[in-house]
Amino acid sequence: MTDFVLDPKLRADTLEVTALPLCQVRLMNDRRFPWVVLVPARPDVSEILDLSVADRGLLIEEIALVSIVVRELFHPTKLNVGALGNVVAQLHVHVVGRFASDDAWPGPVWGTTTEPYRHDEIERRLAPLRYRLSASA
Amino acid sequence: MTDFVLDPKLRADTLEVTALPLCQVRLMNDRRFPWVVLVPARPDVSEILDLSVADRGLLIEEIALVSIVVRELFHPTKLNVGALGNVVAQLHVHVVGRFASDDAWPGPVWGTTTEPYRHDEIERRLAPLRYRLSASA
Numbered sequence: 001m002t003d004f005v006l007d008p009k010l011r012a013d014t015l016e017v018t019a020l021p022l023c024q025v026r027l028m029n030d031r032r033f034p035w036v037v038l039v040p041a042r043p044d045v046s047e048i049l050d051l052s053v054a055d056r057g058l059l060i061e062e063i064a065l066v067s068i069v070v071r072e073l074f075h076p077t078k079l080n081v082g083a084l085g086n087v088v089a090q091l092h093v094h095v096v097g098r099f100a101s102d103d104a105w106p107g108p109v110w111g112t113t114t115e116p117y118r119h120d121e122i123e124r125r126l127a128p129l130r131y132r133l134s135a136s137a
Numbered sequence: 138m139t140d141f142v143l144d145p146k147l148r149a150d151t152l153e154v155t156a157l158p159l160c161q162v163r164l165m166n167d168r169r170f171p172w173v174v175l176v177p178a179r180p181d182v183s184e185i186l187d188l189s190v191a192d193r194g195l196l197i198e199e200i201a202l203v204s205i206v207v208r209e210l211f212h213p214t215k216l217n218v219g220a221l222g223n224v225v226a227q228l229h230v231h232v233v234g235r236f237a238s239d240d241a242w243p244g245p246v247w248g249t250t251t252e253p254y255r256h257d258e259i260e261r262r263l264a265p266l267r268y269r270l271s272a273s274a
Binding site: 046047048049053056057059060061063064067068071077078079080081082083084085086087089098105106107108110111 | 183184185186190193194196197198200201204205208214215216217218219220221222223224226235242243244245247248
């Protein structure tokens with residue numbers, strides 16, 4: 001058993017938000033959507049079924065917590081939750097606030113071209129997420 | 138509080154497999170992928186966060202169970218799990234077996250054009266799913 005190390009592509013594509021009991025919480029560097037990525041800090045896990053029952057219970061509650069925070073901060077039309085991993089196999093769960101007016105609606109966000117945050121936007125997006133998730137953790 | 142009624146579009150797009158303690162289990166009528174849809178049999182639920190904590194615990198375990206069965210029956214390269222709901226708001230969770238050789242790889246299956254099963258294929262796909270999920274329930 002090796003230690004958990006965040007996948008290098010996940011690290012490059014996202015910004016650190018905070019850590020919850022199970023997951024590292026990251027923000028996808030895509031200004032089109034409020035798009036959070038939860039990465040269970042467990043080594044050698046690529047599918048939900050690779051987690052223990054206890055960790056699966058933590059995961060679904062951390063998905064719910066992040067969903068509530070994204071909904072309260074950004075008021076999306078709908079939340080999209082997904083664990084795909086066709087490109088990066090390390091288990092990671094997307095929680096994306098979707099809007100009927102957004103670029104990809106009603107299709108999925110995955111497989112579309114991302115649009116990075118501008119430098120001055122990053123902290124404005126990260127700060128409320130950090131504040132709300134740290135208060136809840 | 139109204140009774141649970143399966144969304145008419147979900148009903149039309151899928152075939153009945155079985156019922157688990159929380160979810161109705163349906164097969165997406167798309168022969169390109171082994172594609173199971175879990176629909177929590179609870180009224181007025183469109184997001185994971187609308188479920189109770191107990192039901193969320195059931196949901197993640199039913200996702201894991203269906204994932205194990207799809208993996209054992211079809212040996213996919215990767216499982217894709219998603220709850221989107223941009224078109225059908227009633228909460229439903231997709232568990233899709235993906236192959237590096239499939240039509241949509243490495244993109245998502247959602248938003249692509251489905252290819253219905255031929256009549257003679259349907260029971261061959263449904264029977265082993267029903268057998269394995271009924272034995273596990």
